[in-house]
Amino acid sequence: MTVGSNSIIVVPKTLFFAIFILGTPLFSVAQIFNKQAPLVDLKEIKEITVFYPGSRIEVVGKGMGQVHHDSASTISAQVNADLIMERLHLFEKAHFYPLEEISHMELYSLDLMELAEKASKNAPYVELRVTPTIFSMLSKTDTPYSMLIYHDGFVRKKGNMTGEMFKSIGIGVATLGNYAPIPVSNSSNIFIFIIDKELGHAVFAKKYEGDEIHPLKKKKVAKQYKFLFKDFY
Numbered sequence: 423m424t425v426g427s428n429s430i431i432v433v434p435k436t437l438f439f440a441i442f443i444l445g446t447p448l449f450s451v452a453q454i455f456n457k458q459a460p461l462v463d464l465k466e467i468k469e470i471t472v473f474y475p476g477s478r479i480e481v482v483g484k485g486m487g488q489v490h491h492d493s494a495s496t497i498s499a500q501v502n503a504d505l506i507m508e509r510l511h512l513f514e515k516a517h518f519y520p521l522e523e524i525s526h527m528e529l530y531s532l533d534l535m536e537l538a539e540k541a542s543k544n545a546p547y548v549e550l551r552v553t554p555t556i557f558s559m560l561s562k563t564d565t566p567y568s569m570l571i572y573h574d575g576f577v578r579k580k581g582n583m584t585g586e587m588f589k590s591i592g593i594g595v596a597t598l599g600n601y602a603p604i605p606v607s608n609s610s611n612i613f614i615f616i617i618d619k620e621l622g623h624a625v626f627a628k629k630y631e632g633d634e635i636h637p638l639k640k641k642k643v644a645k646q647y648k649f650l651f652k653d654f655y
Contacts, residue, residue, distance in 0.1 A: 461547055461625035462567075462616070464653050469515040470616075471563040474524060475502035475571035476531035479637055483579040494577065494638060495531070501640050502573050502612070505647045512654040517565060529555065534572035538613045541627050550624035552617055560619045567625075568617045575610040575637035610637035612646050628653070 479494040503521070510516040524530050533553040540550055552560065552570070560568050609632070616626035630646040637643065 457544065458547060458627075460616075460653075462618070464616070464626060467513065467567050467616070469517075469565045469567075470513050471517045471519055471560075471565045471568045472506055472510065473519040473559070473568060473570050474521045475499050475506065475573055476527070476534035477502065477573040478531050478535055479574065480576040481579060482576055497638050498573050498575075499527075499531075501638060501643055502571055504640065505644055506571065509647065509651050509654075512651065517563065519559070519563065519568075523562075524559070531572070534570060534613075535574065537570070537615060537624075538572045538574070538611075538629075541613060541615070541624075541629065547624045547627065548621075550615065550627060551622055557622055560617060560622075563619065566619055568619060570615045570617060572613045572615075573611070573637065573643075575608065575635075577636065577638065578607050607634060608636045609633050610635035610643060610646065612643070612650060614650050626653075 477495045477498040479498045481494055499521075507518065510518065521527070533556050537550060537552065556570070611629065611631040613627065613629045615624045617623065618625045628650055630649050632646060635642050635646065
């Protein structure tokens, strides 16, 4: 579930031409998902199991559209794991569920993607239920709560962005600058879920969705984590 590579934005004529004279899109989108109050006091969670993150990163190349990329997804998952490990101290007692304990990473990521899709539709927490496969993993833990992390996004190959820019210019000129699809070079979307093992569903969920954030660069993704984890400070 990756955000589309173009966002249709109404652009004033003068700003439209300024964007392409400079050659750099001036728009970045950050969307926050968490309109529901947590079903648990987050600061009262003393012990938790944090699972290795799932990830699905796509690569956009010339004439190929968005294609899931295993290597990019693996790198993304490790970047997220590193950032999570740096934040385990926020909990009084945190356990990390490692990659080695996940029997099928691809299916695990797909299960998390399903959960993220429901969350994006603002489903209530009671409907954010984990799949039987993930529930069996939760059952192996000794903690009442677990944290699940899912990361998706895309990166563009060199050369693809130029073609998209020219397409946007063409549309902008044809509409006299009234409409222009602003091409996005990278996208990084991170979801975190706190799951109550006994209930089998989320009691807290949050998302940071950002355009122009490279999903494979740790320093860029770290800024998203700063927001996502501020509830636990």
